[in-house]
Amino acid sequence: MDAAVRLGRALMPLLRRVGTIAVALWGASVLVFVVLNVLPGSPAQVILGTQATPQAVRQLTIQLGLNKPLLRQYLDWVGGLLHGSLGVSYISHLSIGAQIAQALSVTGPLVLFALIIGLVIGLPLGFLGALRNGRVSGSLIGSLSQIGMAVPTVVAGLLLVIILTVKLHVFPTSGFPGWSDPLQALRALVLPAFSLGLVEGAILSRYVRASVLEQLRSDYLRTARSKGLRVGQALRRHGIRNAAIPLVTVVGLELASLIVGAIVVENVFALPGLGLLLLDSVNNRDLITVQDIAMLVASAVLVINLVVDLSYRLLDPRLKGLS
Amino acid sequence: MPLLRVRDLSVTSGSLTLVNGVNLEVNAGERVGLIGESGSGKSLTALAIAGLLGEGLRASGEVSLDGEDLVAATERRRCEVRGSRIAMVFQEPMSALNPTRRIGDQVGETLRIHQGLSRRSAEKAAVDLLRRVEFADPERYVRMYPHELSGGQRQRVMIASAISCDPEVILADEPTTALDVTVQRRVLDLLDRLVDESGCALLLIAHDLAVVSEVCDRVVTMYGGRVVESGSVAQIIDDPHHPYTKALLATSKALSVAETSLGTSLPSIPGTVPNAGQFPRGCPFRDRCDRRVEACVEVPPTLVRDTRTLACWNPVVDDEPVLEEAP
Numbered sequence: 001m002d003a004a005v006r007l008g009r010a011l012m013p014l015l016r017r018v019g020t021i022a023v024a025l026w027g028a029s030v031l032v033f034v035v036l037n038v039l040p041g042s043p044a045q046v047i048l049g050t051q052a053t054p055q056a057v058r059q060l061t062i063q064l065g066l067n068k069p070l071l072r073q074y075l076d077w078v079g080g081l082l083h084g085s086l087g088v089s090y091i092s093h094l095s096i097g098a099q100i101a102q103a104l105s106v107t108g109p110l111v112l113f114a115l116i117i118g119l120v121i122g123l124p125l126g127f128l129g130a131l132r133n134g135r136v137s138g139s140l141i142g143s144l145s146q147i148g149m150a151v152p153t154v155v156a157g158l159l160l161v162i163i164l165t166v167k168l169h170v171f172p173t174s175g176f177p178g179w180s181d182p183l184q185a186l187r188a189l190v191l192p193a194f195s196l197g198l199v200e201g202a203i204l205s206r207y208v209r210a211s212v213l214e215q216l217r218s219d220y221l222r223t224a225r226s227k228g229l230r231v232g233q234a235l236r237r238h239g240i241r242n243a244a245i246p247l248v249t250v251v252g253l254e255l256a257s258l259i260v261g262a263i264v265v266e267n268v269f270a271l272p273g274l275g276l277l278l279l280d281s282v283n284n285r286d287l288i289t290v291q292d293i294a295m296l297v298a299s300a301v302l303v304i305n306l307v308v309d310l311s312y313r314l315l316d317p318r319l320k321g322l323s
Numbered sequence: 324m325p326l327l328r329v330r331d332l333s334v335t336s337g338s339l340t341l342v343n344g345v346n347l348e349v350n351a352g353e354r355v356g357l358i359g360e361s362g363s364g365k366s367l368t369a370l371a372i373a374g375l376l377g378e379g380l381r382a383s384g385e386v387s388l389d390g391e392d393l394v395a396a397t398e399r400r401r402c403e404v405r406g407s408r409i410a411m412v413f414q415e416p417m418s419a420l421n422p423t424r425r426i427g428d429q430v431g432e433t434l435r436i437h438q439g440l441s442r443r444s445a446e447k448a449a450v451d452l453l454r455r456v457e458f459a460d461p462e463r464y465v466r467m468y469p470h471e472l473s474g475g476q477r478q479r480v481m482i483a484s485a486i487s488c489d490p491e492v493i494l495a496d497e498p499t500t501a502l503d504v505t506v507q508r509r510v511l512d513l514l515d516r517l518v519d520e521s522g523c524a525l526l527l528i529a530h531d532l533a534v535v536s537e538v539c540d541r542v543v544t545m546y547g548g549r550v551v552e553s554g555s556v557a558q559i560i561d562d563p564h565h566p567y568t569k570a571l572l573a574t575s576k577a578l579s580v581a582e583t584s585l586g587t588s589l590p591s592i593p594g595t596v597p598n599a600g601q602f603p604r605g606c607p608f609r610d611r612c613d614r615r616v617e618a619c620v621e622v623p624p625t626l627v628r629d630t631r632t633l634a635c636w637n638p639v640v641d642d643e644p645v646l647e648e649a650p
Contacts, residue, residue, distance in 0.1 A: 133378070134378065134379070216378075217377070217378075218418065219413060219415055219418035219419045220418065220419055220420055220421040220422070222375055222377075222413070222419070223411075223413060223419045223420065223421075223481075223484075224421070224432075225375055225402075225405065226373060226375060226405055226406060226410070226411040226413075227405065227406040227432055227433040227436055227484065228402045228403065228404075228405045228406035228407060228433065228436045228437055229402065229436060230398065230399075230402050237432075238421045238424065241423045241424075242421070242422070242423055315423065316422070316423060317422070317423060317468040317470070318422060318468070318470045
C-alpha cells in the first residue's frame with residue numbers, strides 16, 4: 001500500500017507532464033490544420049495544373065475528400081493520427097508514413113550528427129572560456145563564438161560547400177547516396193551537419209561559459225577549495241553537475257532548433273530529408289503530408305522538453321518530490 | 324614564534340587597496356577575534372590568509388604558518404595546507420554547501436583529499452563527525468542533501484567538515500551572522516567547545532563584540548582595511564583606546580535590553596562605512612570620528628605597548644601612557 005502510494009506520487013509529475021503534452025499537441029493540430037486550410041490555392045487545382053477544366057478540378061476535390069466540411073476533414077485527419085495512420089499523399093498516392101520514415105532516416109542522423117558537433121565544439125570552448133576569463137585567450141574564445149553565432153546556418157553551409165567541395169573536392173556538394181553504403185552516407189552528412197552544428201556550438205559555448213563562471217564564483221566552490229582542492233578539481237567534483245542544470249535546458253532548445261534548422265540545410269544540400277519533403281509538399285499543396293510533418297516536429301519538441309524536465313530531477317536533488 | 328603570523332598583508336583590486344598593511348598574530352591554541360563593520364576588510368583578510376581570494380584580487384605581504392610563508396608558496400603547497408592545517412567556516416551555510424551532493428560526502432571530503440580515505444571510510448568518519456557536532460541521528464543525516472537541513476544544522480555540518488582533519492587554525496568568518504538568533508548561541512557554544520577540545524587556534528571574525536568577548540582571548544579591530552587597535556579582550560572591552568573600538572563597543576553594549584530604557588534611541592556610529600577606495604586619506608575613520616584632530620590627515624603609526632597596539636592620533640585615554648613606535 002505504502003509502496004503503491006509512493007510510486008503513485010513519483011509518477012504524478014510524469015503523468016501531469018504527459019497530460020500537458022496531449023493538450024499542447026491538440027492545440028498544435030488545430031493551429032496547423034487551420035493555417036494550412038486558409039492557405040490560398042486548392043490542392044486539386046495545383047495537382048491538375050492551370051490547364052485543367054473546372055469539372056476535373058471539382059471531381060478531384062470530391063475524390064480527395066476536400067469538399068467535406070472542414071470539421072469533418074479535421075476529425076478524419078486526427079482520427080487517423082490517433083490510429084497510427086498518417087494518410088496517403090494527394091500527389092504520389094504513397095503512404096505518408098513510409099515517406100516520413102524514409103525522410104527521417106536522413107534528418108534524424110543529420111540532427112544527431114549536428115548536435116554532437118555542437119557539443120564537441122561548445123563544451124570545451126565554454127569551459128576554456130570560463131577558465132581563461134579575463135585573459136587574452138579567454139577574450140579570443142569569446143569573440144570566436146560571437147562570430148560563430150553571427151553567421152547564419154545557410155551562409156555557413158554555402159561557405160563550407162565552396163571551400164571544401166568546389167575548391168578542395170573533399171566532400172560531395174549535395175545529394176544523398178542512401179544508407180546502403182554507410183560511409184558514403186556519413187560523408188554526405190558531414191558538411192550539412194557542420195553548417196548546423198557550428199552555430200549551435202557557438203551558442204552553446206556562451207551558455208557553458210556563463211554557467212561555469214557562475215560555478216567558479218559560487219560559495220560552495222570556495223568551500224571545496226578551502227578543503228584543499230585545486231580550482232580544476234573543485235570544478236570537476238562540485239561544479240559540473242550544478243553547471244549542467246541550466247545547460248540541459250539549452251541543449252534541449254538547441255536540439256529543437258536543430259530540427260528546424262535541418263529543414264533549411266537540407267534544401268541547401270539537396271538532402272532527401274524531412275525538410276525537402278516538407279518544402280515539396282507545401283509547393284504541391286499536399287496538405288496532409290505538411291500537417292503530418294508539422295505534428296511530428298511539434299511532438300519531437302514536446303518530447304525533448306519532457307526529457308529536459310525529467311533530467312532536472314536526476315541532476316538536482318532539490319526537485320525530488322516536487323511537482 | 325606565533326603559529327600564524329600576518330605581516331604587512333595587503334589585498335588589492337586593480338588600483339584599489341582593500342586591505343592595507345595588516346599585521347596580526349595568532350599563537351597556537353589562541354582565539355583571536357577580528358571585529359569591525361562590514362566593509363572593514365575582515366573577510367578579505369581571512370580569505371587572503373587562506374589564499375582563497377576571488378578573481379581580480381591580489382594579496383601581498385606575508386602570511387606565515389609555522390614560519391612558512393603561504394603568500395609566496397605555490398598553489399600546490401597551499402592546497403596541501405588548506406583543509407588539513409587551516410580550515411574555514413563561512414558565513415552563509417546555505418550557499419557554502421553544494422546543493423547537489425550529500426552531507427556525508429561533503430563532510431568526509433576533506434579526509435578523502437588529505438588522508439586518502441576511501442569513500443566508505445570517509446562516510447563512516449562523517450557519521451562520527453556529525454555526532455561530534457551534536458547531530459542526534461548522524462546515520463540519517465549523512466544521506467541527506469543540504470536543502471533538507473536548517474540553517475543551524477548546515478552551519479554545524481560546515482564546522483564538522485572544518486574540524487575533520489584536526490587543523491591547527493580555524494578561520495571562522497561570521498559563522499553565526501546568517502543564523503536565527505535562537506540558534507546562534509548553540510552554534511557558537513559548539514564551536515567554542517570543539518576548539519577547546521582540539522586545542523586548535525581560532526580566528527573568529529565577527530561584528531558582534533559580545534560574541535568575541537565571550538569566545539576570544541584577544542581582539543583585533545579593523546577599519547578601512549587597516550588594523551586600528553588590538554589587545555586582550557579585557558583591555559579592549561574595559562578600556563578601548565581607539566575611538567572606533569569605543570563606538571563599536573557602545574553600539575554593541577546598548578543592544579542588551581537591560582541597559583537601554585524604552586524610548587531612548589540606540590547609539591550608533593555616525594555616517595556609514597564608505598565604499599572601497601572612498602575612505603578619507605590619513606586615518607580612515609576621521610570623517611566619522613568625534614575626536615579627530617589636525618594630525619588625522621596623516622595615517623597614524625601603529626604603536627605597540629606590551630600586548631596592545633593602537634593606530635590613533637588622539638586616543639580615548641586621558642592619561643596617555645608612553646607608547647613606543649613599532650619597529
